[in-house]
Amino acid sequence: MGTNILVAHGGGPTAVINCSLQGVVESARASGRVDKIYAARFGAEGILKGDLLDLTEVPAAEITKLGHTPASAIGSCRRKLGEADYPVVLETLKKFHIDCFFYNGGNDSMDTCNKVNELARQEGLELRVIGIPKTMDNDLDLTDHCPGFGSAARYAALSAAELALDASSLPIHVVVLELMGRNAGWVTAASALAGRLTDCEVLTYLPEVPVDEARMLADIERSYARGRGLLVTVSEGICGLDGRPLADTGIVDGFGHTVPGGTAQHIADRIIRELGLKSRAEKPGLLGRASIPYVSSTDRSEAYAVGRFAVESALKGESGSMVAIRAQREPEYRSSLCLVPLSQVANVEKKFPLEWIAQGNQISDGFFDYALPLMGDGFPEYALLRR
Amino acid sequence: MGTNILVAHGGGPTAVINCSLQGVVESARASGRVDKIYAARFGAEGILKGDLLDLTEVPAAEITKLGHTPASAIGSCRRKLGEADYPVVLETLKKFHIDCFFYNGGNDSMDTCNKVNELARQEGLELRVIGIPKTMDNDLDLTDHCPGFGSAARYAALSAAELALDASSLPIHVVVLELMGRNAGWVTAASALAGRLTDCEVLTYLPEVPVDEARMLADIERSYARGRGLLVTVSEGICGLDGRPLADTGIVDGFGHTVPGGTAQHIADRIIRELGLKSRAEKPGLLGRASIPYVSSTDRSEAYAVGRFAVESALKGESGSMVAIRAQREPEYRSSLCLVPLSQVANVEKKFPLEWIAQGNQISDGFFDYALPLMGDGFPEYALLRR
Numbered sequence: 051m052g053t054n055i056l057v058a059h060g061g062g063p064t065a066v067i068n069c070s071l072q073g074v075v076e077s078a079r080a081s082g083r084v085d086k087i088y089a090a091r092f093g094a095e096g097i098l099k100g101d102l103l104d105l106t107e108v109p110a111a112e113i114t115k116l117g118h119t120p121a122s123a124i125g126s127c128r129r130k131l132g133e134a135d136y137p138v139v140l141e142t143l144k145k146f147h148i149d150c151f152f153y154n155g156g157n158d159s160m161d162t163c164n165k166v167n168e169l170a171r172q173e174g175l176e177l178r179v180i181g182i183p184k185t186m187d188n189d190l191d192l193t194d195h196c197p198g199f200g201s202a203a204r205y206a207a208l209s210a211a212e213l214a215l216d217a218s219s220l221p222i223h224v225v226v227l228e229l230m231g232r233n234a235g236w237v238t239a240a241s242a243l244a245g246r247l248t249d250c251e252v253l254t255y256l257p258e259v260p261v262d263e264a265r266m267l268a269d270i271e272r273s274y275a276r277g278r279g280l281l282v283t284v285s286e287g288i289c290g291l292d293g294r295p296l297a298d299t300g301i302v303d304g305f306g307h308t309v310p311g312g313t314a315q316h317i318a319d320r321i322i323r324e325l326g327l328k329s330r331a332e333k334p335g336l337l338g339r340a341s342i343p344y345v346s347s348t349d350r351s352e353a354y355a356v357g358r359f360a361v362e363s364a365l366k367g368e369s370g371s372m373v374a375i376r377a378q379r380e381p382e383y384r385s386s387l388c389l390v391p392l393s394q395v396a397n398v399e400k401k402f403p404l405e406w407i408a409q410g411n412q413i414s415d416g417f418f419d420y421a422l423p424l425m426g427d428g429f430p431e432y433a434l435l436r437r
Numbered sequence: 438m439g440t441n442i443l444v445a446h447g448g449g450p451t452a453v454i455n456c457s458l459q460g461v462v463e464s465a466r467a468s469g470r471v472d473k474i475y476a477a478r479f480g481a482e483g484i485l486k487g488d489l490l491d492l493t494e495v496p497a498a499e500i501t502k503l504g505h506t507p508a509s510a511i512g513s514c515r516r517k518l519g520e521a522d523y524p525v526v527l528e529t530l531k532k533f534h535i536d537c538f539f540y541n542g543g544n545d546s547m548d549t550c551n552k553v554n555e556l557a558r559q560e561g562l563e564l565r566v567i568g569i570p571k572t573m574d575n576d577l578d579l580t581d582h583c584p585g586f587g588s589a590a591r592y593a594a595l596s597a598a599e600l601a602l603d604a605s606s607l608p609i610h611v612v613v614l615e616l617m618g619r620n621a622g623w624v625t626a627a628s629a630l631a632g633r634l635t636d637c638e639v640l641t642y643l644p645e646v647p648v649d650e651a652r653m654l655a656d657i658e659r660s661y662a663r664g665r666g667l668l669v670t671v672s673e674g675i676c677g678l679d680g681r682p683l684a685d686t687g688i689v690d691g692f693g694h695t696v697p698g699g700t701a702q703h704i705a706d707r708i709i710r711e712l713g714l715k716s717r718a719e720k721p722g723l724l725g726r727a728s729i730p731y732v733s734s735t736d737r738s739e740a741y742a743v744g745r746f747a748v749e750s751a752l753k754g755e756s757g758s759m760v761a762i763r764a765q766r767e768p769e770y771r772s773s774l775c776l777v778p779l780s781q782v783a784n785v786e787k788k789f790p791l792e793w794i795a796q797g798n799q800i801s802d803g804f805f806d807y808a809l810p811l812m813g814d815g816f817p818e819y820a821l822l823r824r
Contacts, residue, residue: 063606068820091823103822115820121602125823128609212727215508219450222515225723299709299717311717312702322686330686330698335719336612340599342817343730430729433455433502435490436478436512 052083053149053365057182058090058097059126060155060162064186064198065205065345066353068123070154072116073357074182075105081365088146092125094162098135100142117350120340131162136169143170143177150178150364154357156185156196160372161396167370178364181372181392182356186339188236191398192390193374197356198339200349200424202230203240205338207425210241210283213332214250215432218279223328224270224321225281228314230338232287233257235402237338240421241283242413249434250279253411257287258402261296261410263320269411271325286313286333346426352385359387383423439470440536440752444569445477445484446513447542447549451573451585452592452732453740455503455510457541460744461569462492462500468752475533479512481549485522487529504737507727518549523556530557530564537565537751541744543572543583547759548783554757565751568759568779569743573726575623578785579777580761584743585726587736587811589617590627592725594812597628597670600719601637602819605666610715611657611708612668615701617725619674620644622789624725627808628670629800636821637666640798644674645789648683648797650707656798658712673700673720733813739772746774770810 057074059067071089078084087105090096096103103124105113116123131139143151143166153163160181167179183190186202206229217225229238235256245252251273255261274280289295297316314331321329356373363371371389378384406417444461446454458476465471474492477483483490490511492500503510518526530538530553540550547568554566570577575586593616604612616625622643632639638660642648661667676682684703701718708716743760750758758776765771793804 063603089822105822108822112820112822115818116822118817119602119819119821120599121606123606123820123822126607128607208730209724209728212507212729213723215506216450216723216727219508219510220513220515315699315702330722332720332722332724333718334721334724335717336600336603337596337719337721340603341596341730342599343595343728430505431502432506433499433510434506435476435492435495435499435503435510 052085054086054088054147055084055150055152055361056088056090056102056143056146056148057152057154059093059122059124060153060159061126061128062339063120063122063126064184064339065120065201065342066198066350067154067184068116068119069350069353070182070184070197070357071123072113073354074152074361075113077358077361081361083365088148089124093127094129094131095127096125097142098138100145102146118342120342130158136165139166140169140173140175149176150180152180152182152360152364154182154184156187156190157397157399160392163372164370164392164396167392178367178369180360180364180368182360183372183374186237187231187234189234189399190395191400192395194377194385195375195424197349197353199236200346200426201344202237202338203421204346204425205341205344206237206241207243207429208344209334210244210252210281211247214244214248214252214279214281217281218248218250219436221277221279223330224274224318226314226318226329226331227281227283228286228331228333229283230335231257231285233399235285238283238285239402239406239413239417240425243418243429244281247429248432249437250281251276253280253282254413255284255288255411256402256407257285257289258404259407259410260291260293261288262291263296267320267324270321274327282317284313284317286311288313346424348424348426355387363389379419379423439472441473441475441534442471442537442539442748443475443477443489443530443533443535444539444541446480446509446511447540447546448513448515449726450507450509450513451571451726452507452588452728453585453737454541454571455506456737456740457569457571457584457744458510459500459503460741461539461748464745464748468748470752475535476511480514481516481518482514483512484529485525487532489533505729507729517545523552526553527556527560527562536563537567539567539569539747539751541569541571543574543577544784544786547779550759551757551779551783554779565754565756567747567751567755569747570759570761573624574618574621576621576787577782578787579782581764581772582762582811584736584740586623587733587813588731589624589725590808591733591812592728592731593624593628594630594816595731596721597631597639597668598634601631601635601639601666601668604668605635605637606823608664608666610717611661613701613705613716613718614668614670615673615718615720616670617722618644618672620786622672625670625672626789626793626800626804627812630805630816631668634816635819636824637668638663640667640669641800642671642675642798643789643794644672644676645791646794646797647678647680648675649678650683654707654711657708661714669704671700671704673698675700733811735811735813742774750776766806766810
């Protein structure tokens with residue numbers, strides 16, 4: 051009798067989370083050892099309800115489409131499991147005779163993964179549990195970087211460069227770009243590449259450094275006065291000197307956190323009122339994790355590879371681990387995969403290094419040495435005839 | 438003695454306005470009849486100041502980069518010329534011995550173009566004046582469509598589809614997407630394609646139909662209740678039954694118009710407060726006219742072609758005309774170029790046909806028969822395994 055596997059998505063999707071799913075399915079098929087390939091419909095909720103999709107017979111051509119499908123093709127959810135939920139999860143795993151369980155997500159999901167693994171051990175269940183990393187935020191520990199980040203960073207960098215060109219070619223307003231990131235500035239830092247790719251002034255603010263708004267306005271006024279156009283890029287979650295978000299939506303989420311948002315509009319309003327300049331705020335929001343044309347080729351292939359590696363590892367008998375990426379950057383970028391203990395990654399948040407932030411609004415070369423190889427495919431050289 | 442030419446950009450750029458510039462420069466070089474190729478630095482302001490860029494010797498490789506450079510590579514401005522400005526324009530044209538003047542812009546620019554042409558006639562100046570059409574809004578008359586629109590429409594359609602997939606794969610909130618378009622709904626209409634490409638409910642609101650907000654909220658509640666996720670797409674300029682914008686920035690622009698904006702956030706706020714649903718507003722804003730990865734290949738090649746055609750026409754002695762696109766869609770899409778009188782396109786705004794709007798928030802096939810060929814390159818088939 052062969053092996054039955056179950057894969058589930060947890061939390062917000064990325065542009066390449068389906069590439070990992072493609073890796074799982076294609077690796078399971080290639081092994082010749084897997085009987086049934088199940089996917090949880092809408093993540094943990096599907097597992098709790100026993101609502102599984104049977105992907106075993108889905109045509110290969112349909113699976114291939116996963117490579118260019120954003121969001122979660124099987125559905126995800128934001129439900130954080132409570133103690134009472136875990137026995138229900140195990141019931142579903144038993145009911146469908148699941149031998150290998152793959153949970154593709156971030157910190158919370160790795161915690162869930164770890165608890166499922168421990169409970170299975172306690173109950174003497176023959177279950178192998180492997181976590182597949184995913185987060186656009188890049189805040190998972192023990193991995194050089196996280197699948198999903200390279201594409202989100204490429205989106206931030208190229209979008210910012212395109213806005214910077216617009217702002218410098220028609221310099222009638224300060225453009226403020228809001229990017230996702232409540233606590234970690236990894237993605238927004240990538241937007242600083244716009245200053246290197248264009249002739250526009252670029253100021254970048256991350257949540258890791260409390261913002262002195264008076265100084266920010268002074269810096270904006272001075273940079274705009276240089277006449278080359280100005281783009282200000284901010285993480286949605288940046289806070290003032292009092293530690294409170296510059297703006298929020300007034301909404302409290304399921305975890306009791308106030309949902310940030312409107313930060314760019316808040317700054318644009320102050321620029322208009324207090325500096326007397328025109329300003330407009332742009333907020334692509336979820337597009338930063340869903341845009342396929344901006345996907346990093348490196349990110350796509352690594353996301354695929356972690357899915358494959360998870361299946362291969364489980365079929366070798368591994369359990370209780372998350373797939374992690376090791377990378378070298380000299381003489382050229384190369385990455386390889388390994389396993390790290392779930393217990394060590396669960397609930398740990400990797401912060402953006404403060405030494406990569408200069409003068410509060412500049413990003414140093416150290417970050418780009420780290421991030422550029424992950425952002426794939428090189429970057430365009432623009433024609434800047436007006437210089 | 439050969440010919441000297443001047444090209445200038447007017448108003449907001451598009452993702453492919455530099456392709457038209459590339460067409461102008463390469464066509465002028467290929468003709469063997471052009472001595473000097475000048476470009477106005479920052480549009481009309483450069484002409485008024487006599488601040489011209491000499492592109493004559495710019496390497497061909499640099500000109501090629503124009504094909505993937507968004508915004509205006511020579512700079513643009515929003516200055517509307519007054520009566521006193523036109524003699525100054527003519528001074529610059531005389532000073533640089535300009536024989537052919539190309540103005541690349543929308544309605545306002547075609548008006549300027551027309552007045553320069555008339556004044557030159559009155560003064561007996563040997564000047565040929567050709568307008569090159571450009572606007573993401575697609576609101577220029579006498580041309581089947583306008584270069585810049587196809588790419589903005591592709592951006593709207595694909596971005597909306599990507600957001601729709603996010604909204605339906607993690608259906609925890611109503612996503613509201615705001616797209617550019619103060620008075621004309623052409624671009625926002627394209628976003629309705631998301632309903633055809635994905636499994637998500639999509640409601641679309643254009644500025645051509647006054648919005649009954651109570652009915653809009655009822656429609657949103659009903660659509661969301663179907664459980665497939667909901668994306669609401671709106672033009673920034675949609676108005677209520679009283680004819681006033683649903684939201685505005687409070688800013689008055691140089692022409693005395695209140696600047697719209699925040700429309701999506703306004704709707705999201707009402708959804709949260711009055712329907713008790715989660716909602717988030719996204720506003721990519723200027724990215725909708727600056728994004729290169731979403732450029733339509735058809736749009737790019739047509740934008741290049743109108744630039745070439747303008748130069749070829751002027752060198753044949755034509756003047757006082759705008760390049761226009763004629764298109765046939767059966768049995769397959771083909772377009773050709775012609776000239777139309779500047780006097781007939783100046784200051785005329787082409788509105789979105791009301792018969793293409795159904796039930797206030799659905800876009801009919803008639804629009805897509807018209808627009809899909811302009812949006813280039815086909816559209817992805819997504820893997821929707823969760824269905």
